[in-house]
Amino acid sequence: MALHGDSHEELRLFQTGEHPCGYFPERRARDLVLDPQDSRLGELYPMALGWGFRRSGDLVYRPHCQQCRACVPVRVPVDRFAPDRSQRRCLARNQDLECRVLPAARTDEQFALYRRYLAARHARGGMDDHGPHEFDQFLIGGWSHGRFLEIRAPGSTGRRGPLLAVAVTDVTPLGLSAVYTFFDPDERARGLGTYAILQQIDWAQRCRVPHLYLGYWIDGHRKMDYKRRYRPLESFDGRRWLDVDAGAAPIP
Template sequence: MALHRDPDHELRLFQTGEHPCGYWPDRQARDLVLDPQDERLARLYPMALSWGFRRSGDLVYRPHCQGCRACVPVRIPVDRFAPDRSQRRCLASNADLECRILPAERTDEQFALYQRYLQHRHAKGGMDEHGTHEFDQFLIGSWSHGRFMEIRMPAAQGGRLLAVAVTDVTELGLSAVYTFFDPDEEKRGLGTFGILQQIAWAQRVGLTHLYLGYWIHGHRKMDYKRRFQPLEYYDGRRWLLADPASGSLAL
């Protein structure tokens, strides 16, 4: 079906067939996907982010499941963000680390870390079998304006790579695509630290938002996003400010 009229031609939107949900194993999922053959995807992607879509490789999608609205698009208005006590502790405990932003080009060091992370976090889930082709296909794609934010030990201590935050850069904000880190350094809270560094990055370059993808109430791996305040969520029509005292987002 057509999503809206473009000056040149209609933007087509497809609905996938049902497939196993990646978050709840007892559920089936479906997605809305922007036409992957549309040559304008790179230009349309920022607008799609504002509609609650997300990128995975070259696909721009949004969950569209029958009878389920668990996946809620969320973003942080970075100029209003204030770290809480736990996040300030995370910043302090990782103050020795060095961050640098690089083009989205795979290195052997990054790929080795990615494999270790998947084998620890997603053992026997399919992703742990990813090779270099799947890495490029999933995290880089062919048209996105992505960057790799590397988080390393200080150069004086060898500069070992600890984490990579894959980030898309658009005129509307940054989009946190995926973060992988050294499983032996889990106590550092590198996932949280990566988001805090992406917020600081957006602030430095004058972007208004960091898009975090989907928040899922009650899901252990996704509920952490509610800790970043203030937080805005998309209700299908507009972005609204979430109530930090609420355990869920009103839809």
């Protein structure tokens, strides 16, 4: 299969074999993947986000299952976003935290937090044995547009506070993409996952890019339906982006 980019050169797409679905254990899944050997992949990635693709390491993929269309690409139009009451409480609860954007490069502190997060939230989920190489392969890759948004507790004079969360974020001229977030499992009351997305929205607003891409939303799924809370929310139907809360009206 092939697509045509702005360069009018064909972009080759590959379909993976079936593999276990990460969201429904009884189902099998497969993906469409942009040619991993294409030297233009980093250049084409921002456009691919607009086609409903996502990045994992150096792979740019989109679910393409035979009998299932549950995974829906979604994004937040950041200029129209307004936090709801719960999100405003999350911001107030975490107003003492410090955020900074860093190059996508692993530190020992980040890796230790990543391992704690996996052990607490995704035990026996297939990522238990991730070492430094897997961290780099999954979250950074060779050509990525990534940055690490670090979120820290307040520090004492002259010292940085403890690392609480890292939001791995791709930065492109067409929008930010939330790749993966991991956080301190002992700080559950803070709502660090919500806080990280709110900070990414603020970051996108400050960078004056139109969207924060949130990956795939599954309506009603206990692990994925939280994305519906960021409103307005736009979804991609394979041809165009639609406003989820406006009866699937096309985006002008």
